[in-house]
Amino acid sequence: MRIHRIAVTAFFFMSGFTHANWASRLPQLETFLSISHAELGTLLFVMAIGALLAMPFTGWLAYRFGSDKVCLFTAILLCVSTSLIALQTNIYVEGMILFLIGFANGSMDVAMNEQAVLVEREYKKPIMSSFHAFWSIGMASGAGSGALFSRFDVPLSTHLLIVSVIALLGFVYFSTRLIKNANEGASKPASSFLLPSKAIIPLGLIAFCGMLSEGSMLDWSAIYVNEVVGSSKTMGAVAFGVFGAAMTTGRLIGDYLTARLGKKRLLVLDSILAISGLTIILIFPVMPLTTIGLFLAGLGLSTIVPIVYTTAGNMPGISPSVGIAMATTIGYSGFFVGPPTIGFVGENYGLRTGLFFTLLLLFIMFALIAKERFSYSEKAG
DSSP states (O other): OHHHHHHHHHHHHHHHHHHHHHHTTHHHHHHHHTOOHHHHHHHHHHHHHHHHHHHHHHHHHHHHHOHHHHHHHHHHHHHHHHHTTTSOOOHHHHHHHHHHHHHHHHHHHHHHHHHHHHHHHHHTSOOHHHHHHHHHHHHHHHHHHHHHHHHTTOOHHHHHHHHHHHHHHHHHHHHTTSOOOOOTTOOOOSSSSOOOOTTTHHHHHHHHHHHHHHHHHHHHHHHHIIIIIOOOHHHHHHHHHHHHHHHHHHHHTHHHHHHHHOHHHHHHHHHHHHHHHHHHHHHOOSHHHHHHHHHHHHHHHTTHHHHHHHHHTTOTTSOHHHHHHHHHHHHTHHHHHHHHHHHHHHHHHOHHHHHHHHHHHHHHHHHHHHHOOOGGGGOOO
16 A cells, blocks of 8 residues: 555656756746747647547556556656657647647546556555646656756756656566556546536636646746746746745645635635735745745645646545546636637736736636535545
8 A cells, every 4th residue: 555655656757847947947948949929828738638639548448458457558658758858949839849748748637647546545544636746746857857957057958868768767667566557436438538517617617727836936936036036047046946936835635625625615726825915926036035925935836736637536426537537628728718718818028917817717706616515535545
């Protein structure tokens, strides 16, 4: 049981670490490709399409072949694709590479969260947030790594090749220690392409707003600090790390808070913190207050996704991968809509204006949480 938890934790960590290493250096990638904010937004849009197309199929694939095998295959695809990001400057080839990264990330997200639900059932208590905490620890570590590589002017291609090889070795090792699929009591998916059921839609919409906001901070915070706040690219990577550290802090205590407050009260508190943090960032674009705002926003967004996933993964009568796939099909479209929308708005009206779109979605998320009952989601596993 313990080795299963360690293996799933490792997958979450390495997934976050790999993503943050290249996302924290988006300003350098933008320069390397000689593209505008709108063009970068388009590339991020293509990456999100890859993720969104993968998710409806992953629930069926995990049921058919096992989420452990899906985790391994997508990890290999992720590492190979990441190593190719900065090898050439053709924007169309770059789009294909980011599509593959999105496809791998989206499918792995479903598969490794099924693994997390299965481990949570073994422990018979809330532990989902702890897995996502290690994804955030991976993000913070990756942001720190990215800042160091940036500080010492290591070429982006060399940086990402090193990270990809290290991550691939870890993924392969821990894939042999994942849980084999257990679908007892779950109905077989009717088809390979799964759309969300009526019971999942409210959860998916909450995840949509939360993931859109999280994706906006992950993809644009470094550039916001560079351009709006006026700090260096290195400080942009540091600010990215502050957001990741806040996500980690919230998720490390998330299981305890879930048990003490209940899911709905915690989600309401999360919404208030996220709204407050982003408001500070937008109204006071100076480095000290921006840092505080990023920390509050990260803290508020930290447990939105873990709560949605553990709820969807424990819906009666369906396998965890299918429930999670349904929720993430809606939720991950936040990554599909958010960052590229901000890129397009930012190109025409300024990045600060673009992030007001994220603030609007946080208010909508608050309204959705206030309306949802969450009575069926109190089950731990």
